[in-house]
Amino acid sequence: MSALLFHLDASLPQSLQSQLREQIAHAILEGHLPVDEALPSSRKLAKELGVARNTVMLAYEQLLDDGYLIARERSGYFVNPDILGGRVEAVAQPAPVEDQLPWNTLLTMAPSRQRSITKPRDWLQYDYPFLYGQIDPALFPTQHWRECSRDSVSVPAIRHWSADHLSEDDPLLIEQIHQRLLPRRGVWARPEEILITVGAQQALWITAMLVLGPGRRFAMENPGYVDMANIARTFTDQVVAMDVDDQGMVPDERLSGCHLAYVTPSHQSPTGVTMPMERRRLLLESAKRHNLLVIEDDYESETNFVDNPTPALKSLDEEGRVIYVGSLSKTLAPGLRLGYMVAPPAFIQEARALRRLMLRHPATNNQRSIALFLDRGYHDALLRQLRQTYQRRWMLMREALDKHLPELSTRSTFGGSSFWLEGPPQLDAARLCQLAREHDILIECGDLHYLHGQHRNVLRMGFSAIDDARIEPGIERLATLLLQAMVAN
Structure with missing residues (x-):
């Protein structure tokens, strides 16, 4: 037996x-x-x-x-x-029957119908995973993370984080964000202006829920972060598409009448361009003139390949209009789901109360592990390694694209972890993505990042999850498929 x-x-x-x-x-x-x-x-x-x-x-x-x-x-x-004891007696389950409930009348929304970013679960099995938003397992600081995780479950630590903290966050993590992370971006904030979230995504949701509603206008970059567009459409149908050029979002008169705007100035999502200081000041002036709040998603600010990166938009904010959103998931691992937001105390007070209704607070044992990781300098060491690795891969990929795929153009960038590529008008990027996948290559179509219209000739290729040695062979193989993805206009 x-x-x-x-x-x-x-x-x-x-x-x-x-x-x-x-x-x-x-x-x-x-x-x-x-x-x-x-x-x-x-x-x-x-x-x-x-x-x-x-x-x-x-x-x-x-x-x-x-x-x-x-x-x-x-x-x-x-x-x-x-x-x-206390278990319900198991009973035989009836055979499943076809779902006959009128869900279209019982539910108020159907978010599963929204277009969203998807990735194969088995992406690690592909030879050439040019995916954005995933990490190379070889870069994860396993030893340091295990040490911090082990120390976060010591007897004194457990006694601290196992209690119900209601809506409060780990004080050591707040201290590390306050003293170590934010000054790096030129942001000086008091502890009461910081709130821990379940990834940057929750910070975006909380902000949208507090500010948006029926009849309220929301402005965002086009192309832009598709999940932000989906979040906004949950609360309002008035989403304004703002043009993006080689300096990021163009803050024109379309901001008039808007209540909230979303921007990714460090590395625009998805094009990767950086908004210069003059454009940032212009955006803040527009926000003041039109009386709106601005979400700054400090997207990939850590992976900048210049010695003096541009300070965060929040560092220039004198009126408290900028709601700064940061993430530790991008540098550590997407699965950790830990981010933070910085805003005036009055806004954070409401955001904290709303977060409590949703889940009280992110798991405090995870907060303590990450706090220790920051406190011991392991995060700083990881950032140095990532910058060196990504800069090397950026150069390898730039050279390989110029050599094997000169038909694809890209905007000028100096950081991030991906390339935004535009092909000739006859390129069907969806067809190319399918062909690539059949040949063990993963790339991403760019069309879903646009708020409206068809943009079938754009795609994104990341280099955060692919080994250096595989970059050029993967692009060379992709180049052999390009002609098959061309269609007549």
Whole structure:
């Protein structure tokens, strides 16, 4: 019976002991192990599974400590009946029937119908993943992150973060953002002006929910960040498309009557161009003249390849109109989902209250791990490594594009982690993306970043997740597919 229930695999990263512990616990909860019968002895089970006896003994002892098992003298280990208490009796589920509820009348929105960014789950299996927004696993600071994660679960740390903090954030993380991250961008803020969010995405949602509504106008870059457009359309149907040139968003009279504008001045999303100081001042003057707030998504500010990067728009803000949004997910890992926003105390007070209604606060154990990572200087070291790596890859990719794909033009950039490319009018980027995927290359179509109209000849190629040695061979292979993606006008 035990040989049928438990299957251990030495090739998995999880230890055999941990695998056995989980499988026994699962079998208990599923009712596969009778309460009134002793489990096999450690010697017998070890022999059946072909593992060391100590592996079984340690698994049994951990299950005993966790309350799954009880020990009876001279009789062995038994399932603890208390572990099954309070569980609803399992009943046979009826066969699924076709969904007949009138969801179109029961729901007020259908966000799944919005166009949004998608990426293959198995992107790591592709030879040439020119994807934006993913990281090269080889660049992740595994040792330093493990150290900080381990220290965040020390007994004193657990006593601190395991309590209900209601709407408060980890004070060490606030301190690190206040003293270490924001001054790097020329932003001087008080702790009460900082709020931790579940990635930059939540900061954008909170801001839109506080400012936008029916009849309120929202301005954003075109092309721009598609998720920001989708968030805005959740609250208003008045989304104003602002032109983007080689200096970023053009702050013209279309801002008149708007209540909120969204801009990515460090590296415009998705083109990668940087807004110069003169344009930034012009944007702030327009915001004052038209009486609107501005979201500054400080997108990829960390990956700048010049010695003196342009200060954040927020650093020039004298009236408190700029709501600054930063992210630690971009430099550490997208899956960590931790960001922050900086705004006047009156705005942060409302944002904190709204966040509490949504989820109270981001997980405090994660906040403490990242706070330690910042406090020990590991984030600074990671940024230096990323800048060096991305600058090298940028140069390799620039040279490979010029050599193998001169038909594709790109705007002048000096940082970021991707290239925004425009092909000849007859290029069908969607067709090229499909052909590329069939040849183990991942690139992204650019059309969905536009608020309206068809722009079928643009695409984006990232270099954050691809090894240096694969850049030129991947672009060379892509070049062989370009002619097949041309269509007659």
